[in-house]
Amino acid sequence: MVEKNIRTEILLELVFSTSGELNDQLILKKSIPLYLRKLNCFLVGILKNTENKLKETMLIPIVASKSREWGSVKSYFTNRKPLGDEPCSQLFLEGSYYYAYSLNTYGVLVLGRKKPFDETFTYELQPVLNHLGMILIQMREIEQRERAEKSLRESELRLRTISDTTTTGIFIYNDEKILYANRAAERFTGYCIAELMTLKILDLVHPDFKDIFQEHRLDNQQGKKDSSHFETKILPNNREECWMDINIGVMEWMGEQAGIISAFDITKRKEMEEDIIKAKEKAEESDRLKTAFLNNISHEIRTPLNAITGFSALLTMPDNDPVSQSMYIDSILKSSDHLLSIVYDIIDMSNIEAKAANIQISKVNLNTIIDKLYKQFLNSASDKKLNIFKKTALQFEKAAIKTDPSKLIKILSNLISNAIKFTTTGNISFGYEVKGSFIEFFVSDTGIGIPHELHSKIFEKFFQVEKDLGRQFEGTGLGLSICKAFVENMGGEIWLHAESGSGSTFYFTLPYEKPGLPVKPEIQLSEVSIPAPKKLRTALIAEDNQINFDLMKTYLESIDFNIIQAVNGIDAVEICRTQKNIDLILMDIKMPGLDGYTATRQIREFLPDVTIIAQTAYSENKEDAIKNGCNDFISKPFTQKQFISKVMESINIS
């Protein structure tokens, strides 16, 4: 009786040994030594059910795990379950008794003893171990749940961190109402989260895009595998509208279907896209204009060339009468002038494009220029029965300024030429006024005028060219853009007052910079006293083109020069060494062998004083010529007047 009481108390002790611990491992750690001690065992092992297999997770003594005997015991009990009403599986091996009790679905507990248990006791022990098994299962489930909860909390924290730190705005909404928004959403909507929660999604969308948004509304997302992706504009609070890249998907939120929007600001990208499109359109337009320009230029060049070649051929006919010949020559000259002006325009525009249109300031008299232009255009105006007037605001002595005279003449020439071209009846007037620190020039006509909507375009390159092929007026369309570029380079502005059918007045300003010294009057060819012919003057023409040589020879012989020819730079240097009486050298710059500038530098070594004028068809400039040792520079093509004037000027100076 006492013995039974002891067994009962021991069993009770084993049952209560599971209390107080919240972890299956701790329960086992506490219980197993008690089983050893109380049940007088030499071994207790736990085989835990892991993925439907029994794996050893605890064993006392530890050293038993290395023994072959234990391996056999484990193997036996792993593959065997108690039969029928057996409380446990039993094994007798190498003088020891082993008992395996089920711990429910947790696993199996194995006891090793030197003496067998009383059979009754094996039954009495079963519910104790069953109870242990249930406790272990509960503890394991609690632990798993706690792990899951911890994992969930960590996952939530991670998601919250991602949501709060991402630069992508995130909205969750249902029935259009915003249920959740993250920090990024606050930043680009300009509303705080509390305010966003009172808004509907469509409240944020630009009116122009509400329809697009509606297409992607939540009930349209149901069943869709992929999210919707589109771009839209939104209306942030107290800020300008901005572009957003939107993805809409569906998710479950608090047990209900909700839409999730991820959005990021693409305003800058959109602006860049627009810029690119504009640049592309501009480039395409420019390309279009260039093509039209080239077509027109081709026409503009071919037309005078046709006259030149045609009338030149006619001149060779043997039976030309003087009147016809005179007419032919006149036509050739006029066509050459026209062709030359086209070439000058192209050269000027290409210099402007290449930012090589340098300003060369010198002292000029405005009244002299006005007078010169008046005389130049008087005949053209008269031919069209137009009246031409000039206006000068200053007396001659006070009309001197510092500016680039060639560009000023070019600007006024273009404007006056246009005025004459676009006026059929009436008057042309031009001149200047002093307006504080600027001189304001004007060219006015009573011509066809210019519609107001074209005022900004009229200074664009090729603008006139863009008119259709049935155009009324010839021209390259470069004149006004050249004027504008020159005026702005010289520090001025250009504008116009005009209406269609009411004539036009072009204005431009240039800085009014007074020169320190009076300006020398320009030497006109007619004023130059040509020295009495002296056959002593000798000119060396270094030119590899025979026609150009013949032309210059003709010009120079007309002012009594002896001519020596050199066909290249080497020849020129050699001739200079041997011929000491050369007064003037006309040096072509681009020649085979030795170029003109190199030849000039060599000649300067032994003829430092001889007058050398650089002459070329390329867009060289005077500075380069001077730098390389020349006295002056003349660019082809040139008229006889221009050529002789340059020669005389150079000789007189030297």
Next chain:
Amino acid sequence: MKASYIPPDDLHSLESHLIKTGIDNDIKSLLFFMAYNERYSEELLIPLLQKSIKPIIGGVFPELIFNGERKQGGVILLPLPFKLNTQLFDLSETPEDFLKQLGSGQKDSQEKSSTLFVFIDALSSNKVSFIESLFNFFSINPTYIGGGAGSLKFEPFSCIITNNGIYANAAIIGWVNKKIALGVAHGWHSVSAPLKVTKARKNQLMSINWKPAFEVYKEIVEAHSEMKFTADNFFNIAKSYPLGISKIDAEMVVRDPFMVIDNVLHMVDNINEGEYIEILHGNLDSLLAGALKARDIAISKSEDGMDKNSVFCIDCISRVLYMENDFLKELETIGSDADVTGILTIGEIANSEESFLEIYNKTIVIGLW
């Protein structure tokens, strides 16, 4: 192989005995037991220990047994005909450390028919985890025999002896690939119903059946003994009424209360909360019967070649305190036709290939080899 006894204050004799054992080829190892009273100082003893070329294990114990007599002072040298694989442990370390050290020091000590001598500082708070570590490592392969070293003053001091010196809060083991015959018994029997330990911490019993432990204990003991506890007679009564921890199919494990403070019973060794205990009692006859039983068990397990005329005895000092002068009878009982040599310990360590290793109190252990 005969043991030698060296009285206290005879260092020269001790030294010469140690030298002799050193040159005796039949002696492979030495058990060194020193009584607490008049013990040699560390300064005197350590040089002698370090000079010894034979493995030495042992300790300082309350008393010794030599040739069937109590010795309250002096040294017993018990030569062994087999070499011990010895290892010292610092009991302030963790069970993992113990296992690691055992793994490196005793990796070849896994034979089934083997013996493990264990002497441990009885006052160490880590005794239980060390004993568990020993069991975890050795399992039931060896026969365990040993006991707790120290003094009845229950004050810590260096009491574990090895070749290298004397240590406190330590344990020493010696393993040999030879089985000794062991018998364990106590002779105490239950005088109460099972009682539940409802609150305990280590060796302190705070409550029994949710009541203050001493109150419950006192009630039962006073009723049985017809004696009354006073402020200064606790041990005089309690020495006759130890506690017993029940086990299935085995002798109870006895726990020895040695003092009470604020209704808390202080035991020599640990008692676990939740365990069921009974109050035990014995008398001279039952104790002597226990001693005889232990001897008979040892003899029954002895093999040919074992010296049945030399009995090694590990007896609990509290049995001596209980039996007082009648203790001689116990020695006579176990050494009726043999020389009895041994130690009186504070706690006994014994197991014989059967079950979990435990520390016993008030128990007698007999070994033959």
